[in-house]
Amino acid sequence: MQVLWFRCDVIIPSLSLGVLVVSLLIGSFFFWHEIQHEPDTERNCNMAEAAQSNWERYRAEGHQAFILGYTGEVGKELIKELAAAKLFKKVVLIGRRQVDLDTTVGPEFEQKVVDFEKLEEHSDVFEGLDTGFCALGTTRGKSGVKGFVRVDHDYVLISAEIAKARGCKHFSLVSSQGANKNSSMLYTRTKGQVEEALKVMHFDRISIYRPGVLMCDRTEDRPGEKVARVLLKPISYLFPTAITTPTEIVAKALVNNVVAPSERTQELYENKAIHQLSGTSKACGTQSNQESSKSK
Numbered sequence: 001m002q003v004l005w006f007r008c009d010v011i012i013p014s015l016s017l018g019v020l021v022v023s024l025l026i027g028s029f030f031f032w033h034e035i036q037h038e039p040d041t042e043r044n045c046n047m048a049e050a051a052q053s054n055w056e057r058y059r060a061e062g063h064q065a066f067i068l069g070y071t072g073e074v075g076k077e078l079i080k081e082l083a084a085a086k087l088f089k090k091v092v093l094i095g096r097r098q099v100d101l102d103t104t105v106g107p108e109f110e111q112k113v114v115d116f117e118k119l120e121e122h123s124d125v126f127e128g129l130d131t132g133f134c135a136l137g138t139t140r141g142k143s144g145v146k147g148f149v150r151v152d153h154d155y156v157l158i159s160a161e162i163a164k165a166r167g168c169k170h171f172s173l174v175s176s177q178g179a180n181k182n183s184s185m186l187y188t189r190t191k192g193q194v195e196e197a198l199k200v201m202h203f204d205r206i207s208i209y210r211p212g213v214l215m216c217d218r219t220e221d222r223p224g225e226k227v228a229r230v231l232l233k234p235i236s237y238l239f240p241t242a243i244t245t246p247t248e249i250v251a252k253a254l255v256n257n258v259v260a261p262s263e264r265t266q267e268l269y270e271n272k273a274i275h276q277l278s279g280t281s282k283a284c285g286t287q288s289n290q291e292s293s294k295s296k
């Protein structure tokens with residue numbers, strides 16, 4: 001049969017073959033990422049498994065924390081995890097606006113609205129908070145190049161400096177997969193530069209997380225990311241640790257790590273390691289946290 005200038009008996013098999021080859025290539029790419037070895041698998045899995053047994057000791061130590069970026073997707077999940085675990089005597093939520101918090105959030109959480117352009121004037125909000133979580137960030141599309149660098153680089157580092165001066169000992173940063181100070185891409189270069197600058201601030205402990213594409217029902221309308229997430233949903237299902245991370249997994253990893261004693265002053269968790277640390281990775285042979293919290 002011939003439609004216009006196409007011969008269907010030729011074009012349909014060729015197209016099918018093309019689609020099959022492309023699918024196989026894409027599948028192999030993600031499969032290859034999925035089976036990559038994570039050198040710290042045993043350590044990450046052990047930390048995840050021991051997490052809940054560390055809670056009591058950690059609570060008794062009387063830590064106080066702050067969260068930057070708490071109104072964002074990772075931040076919101078982190079609040080949920082911390083509200084359930086009740087690990088901190090006090091959690092100060094530092095942001096540029098006040099939001100309604102979930103009713104499950106306890107009285108140990110308090111919001112502080114600050115002007116990030118004059119953060120030094122608000123430095124007292126960091127006073128005595130020994131543990132910091134930072135999930136601040138914007139996009140180039142939303143804030144332009146200058147705005148992106150201002151938030152993802154300057155605000156992060158200024159906050160970290162003030163926090164350290166006010167007593168922060170353990171700083172956790174949600175950075176990004178591919179972060180590299182020498183990258184030619186603005187996003188990954190900025191993330192890499194922030195990581196490098198944080199490392200030389202000499203916190204007692206610095207934990208850097210490099211998640212892949214964050215999977216979540218984002219409140220903010222980002223059409224490009226929405227399309228990517230739809231396309232990546234099957235990939236995330238088939239190859240969960242290859243290049244995606246649900247935001248709740250990042251939050252679980254942040255919490256499991258913070259309660260664990262560490263022999264390292266600097267920790268770097270790539271995407272696969274984040275899954276392991278969260279206690280949900282099949283590589284650990286256990287769904288420890290999820291399972292045990294369900295059975296409680």
Ligand SMILES: NC(=O)c1ccc[n+]([C@@H]2O[C@H](COP(=O)([O-])OP(=O)(O)OC[C@H]3O[C@@H](n4cnc5c(N)ncnc54)[C@H](OP(=O)(O)O)[C@@H]3O)[C@@H](O)[C@H]2O)c1
Binds near residue numbers: 069072095136
């Ligand atoms: N999207 C991804 O797939 C992906 C992948 C890997 C890593 N990451 C990184 O992971 C981190 C957390 O991501 P996310 O998706 O949870 O971020 P998000 O939902 O965009 O939230 C970002 C947070 O930063 C705050 N923020 C943004 N611009 C600000 C400004 N000008 N002044 C003060 N606060 C500002 C937001 O406050 P408001 O609510 O007030 O705006 C919000 O609390 C980010 O650093 C991001 O770059 C993202």
